Amino acid sequence: MIHSLFLINSSGDIFLEKHWKSVVSRSVCDYFFEAQERATEAENVPPVIPTPHHYLLSVYRHKIFFVAVIQTEVPPLFVIEFLHRVVDTFQDYFGVCSEPVIKDNVVVVYEVLEEMLDNGFPLATESNILKELIKPPTILRTVVNTITGRPGGDKEFLKTDWVTPRGSGAVSPLLLERVFSCVYERSTNVGDQLPTGQLSVVPWRRTGVKYTNNEAYFDVIEEIDAIIDKSGSTITAEIQGVIDACVKLTGMPDLTLSFMNPRLLDDVSFHPCVRFKRWESERILSFIPPDGNFRLLSYHVSAQNLVAIPVYVKHSISFRDSSALGRFEITVGPKQTMGKTIEGVLVSSQMPKGVLNMSLTPSQGTHTFDPVTKMLSWDVGKINPQKLPSLKGTMSLQAGAPKPDENPTVNLQFKIQQLAISGLKVNRLDMYGEKYKPFKGIKYMTKAGKFQVRT
Numbered sequence: 001m002i003h004s005l006f007l008i009n010s011s012g013d014i015f016l017e018k019h020w021k022s023v024v025s026r027s028v029c030d031y032f033f034e035a036q037e038r039a040t041e042a043e044n045v046p047p048v049i050p051t052p053h054h055y056l057l058s059v060y061r062h063k064i065f066f067v068a069v070i071q072t073e074v075p076p077l078f079v080i081e082f083l084h085r086v087v088d089t090f091q092d093y094f095g096v097c098s099e100p101v102i103k104d105n106v107v108v109v110y111e112v113l114e115e116m117l118d119n120g121f122p123l124a125t126e127s128n129i130l131k132e133l134i135k136p137p138t139i140l141r142t143v144v145n146t147i148t149g150r151p152g153g154d155k156e157f158l159k160t161d162w163v164t165p166r167g168s169g170a171v172s173p174l175l176l177e178r179v180f181s182c183v184y185e186r187s188t189n190v191g192d193q194l195p196t197g198q199l200s201v202v203p204w205r206r207t208g209v210k211y212t213n214n215e216a217y218f219d220v221i222e223e224i225d226a227i228i229d230k231s232g233s234t235i236t237a238e239i240q241g242v243i244d245a246c247v248k249l250t251g252m253p254d255l256t257l258s259f260m261n262p263r264l265l266d267d268v269s270f271h272p273c274v275r276f277k278r279w280e281s282e283r284i285l286s287f288i289p290p291d292g293n294f295r296l297l298s299y300h301v302s303a304q305n306l307v308a309i310p311v312y313v314k315h316s317i318s319f320r321d322s323s324a325l326g327r328f329e330i331t332v333g334p335k336q337t338m339g340k341t342i343e344g345v346l347v348s349s350q351m352p353k354g355v356l357n358m359s360l361t362p363s364q365g366t367h368t369f370d371p372v373t374k375m376l377s378w379d380v381g382k383i384n385p386q387k388l389p390s391l392k393g394t395m396s397l398q399a400g401a402p403k404p405d406e407n408p409t410v411n412l413q414f415k416i417q418q419l420a421i422s423g424l425k426v427n428r429l430d431m432y433g434e435k436y437k438p439f440k441g442i443k444y445m446t447k448a449g450k451f452q453v454r455t
Contacts, residue, residue: 001074001120002082003054005113008032008065009099010042016102018113020120024054024069032056032067048076059083062097085125086116092127092293093136105137111189126204128291135189202252204273204290211248214438216255216289216429218296219244220420223449226309230407230454234309239301239422240449241265247289254433257285257296260425267300301422308336308421310446311345311383313410315455319354319395319403326395328360330410330455332380333388338419344447345380346413347391352404360393367391407455415447 004024007016012033014026031051039045042060049056057079058067066083089112090097094105102109111134115124124130221244226237247255259265262283270276271294273287285296301307314331334342351358351374358369358376364387367378380389426442 002068002070002079002117003120004069006067007102008067010063012036015099018110020117028054028069029067032058047080061087064099082122089127089130108134108137108189126290128206132206202288205288206291209250209291211250214249214436216249216438217246217441218426220424220444222420222422222446224307224421224446224451225449226451228453232312237307237309239307241301241422242298243296245289245296246293247291249438250436251434252288253431254288256430258427260427261423264301264422264424265299266302269298271296310337310416310421311335311342311412311414313453315410317407317455319397324397324399326397328358328395329390329392331388331390332383334383334385337416340416340419342383342414342416344413344415345383347378347380348411349376349408350374351376351408354398354401354404355395356398357396358393360391362391364389410453410455412451412453413448415445418444419446420444421446
C-alpha cells in the first residue's frame, strides 16, 4: 500500500516526510518536480505519475502537495481519497492546514499519521476517533513539544534550561518537581486507552457521548463552475455540492434526512455512516452520525438545464490597431438569485502583454492593476440591484505593438447566502433511538468555483 508520504510546498521544497513500510529516498520526488515544471498551474500536475519502481499519487490543497509513494498497483482513487482525509484531519486538528501550522505541530502530525496508517494500510481515519487516540494540541502541549522536540518532554531539561533561573535558588526544588511531574504527565499527546469506537460496529462514532445542548447543524454548500461566451450564452455549467454536518448529540442517535427533490442529486459520494440501500430504494439518508464535524455527502449536478447562472457581466473591451489607447468597461449584475444578495464579489482579468497601464474608475469597491503581471483585480463587495457596480476607463497600450489576438477573459468570485442554486432543499430531519428533542438547523450557500466570462 502506501510506503511514504511527502509534503511539498509551492516552491518545490519537501518540508515533511513520513515513511511506513520502508524508507524511500527523496530523489523519487524528482519525477514529481519534472511534472510540476511542465504544468502551467499547480492544479494541472497529474495526480498519478509512474516512475521505474514506484507510483506517485498526489493531491494539491492549501498550496501544499501531498504526495504518496506506492510500489504496487492499487486503486488510485483509494489513495487519493486517503490523502484528502489526511488534509481534512489536519484542518480539524489545527483549524487550518498550512505549512507553518504543520511545522509548528510536527509532533502531533507524526503521531496522527502513525495512527492513520498501519503498515501502509488505512486504520483510523475518523477525526473524532483520532482525537481520542492522539489529543489535539493545547497551549501546554505545544510549548512542551516545541521545546523538547518530542511528546511528553524531558523533566530534567525543562527544570534546568527552561524555567529555573540559573543560580537564583528562589524556587523550592520540591515544588518544581511536583509542577513538572504534572506537566510531564499531562503534556503527552497519546491517549490513555483505546477508543471504544475502534472496537464497536460503529467505528466512526465514540461511545458514551454526552452534551448539555443537543444540536445538529447541516450546511448545504454548492460551487458553480461555468464558462459564459461573449454573447452571454452558457457554454458549460455544472455544480459541485457538499453537505457538511456538525452533530453534537448525546448517546447513539439514528438520523434520517429527506429532501424535497432528491432526484437532483447525481454522482453522489457518501460518508461511510450512510446506509446505501436505504438511499437506493427510498432516496432518504439514514445514518448514525460521527461525533462533531464531518462531510455527510458530496454530489454533482451536470445537466445544464438545472444549472441557473446567478450573475451576468456586461463588457465592452476594445483595442485599436493605430491607437495607443484602448477602452475598458464592465458591469456586474444579479440574475436568477431568488431575491438573495450576491456578496463577496471579486472580478479579476489577465490583461494582454501589450497593456502598459490602466486608468479606471469604479462605481463601487476598489481595484488594482499590476503592470508587471498584467493582472487586473476589482473588489466589488455586495451587488445592489438598484445601482449596478461598474468599472470603466482607458488602457495605455505599447506603441507599435500589434492588436491582441483576443480579448481577455473575466473571472468572477462571489457567494450567495441562504441559496442552493441547484434548487436542492431539505425536507425534514428526524431522530430515533434517543428520547430528547435536539435543536436542528439547515443553512444554504452558493459560491463561485471556476466562473469565467469570455469577452
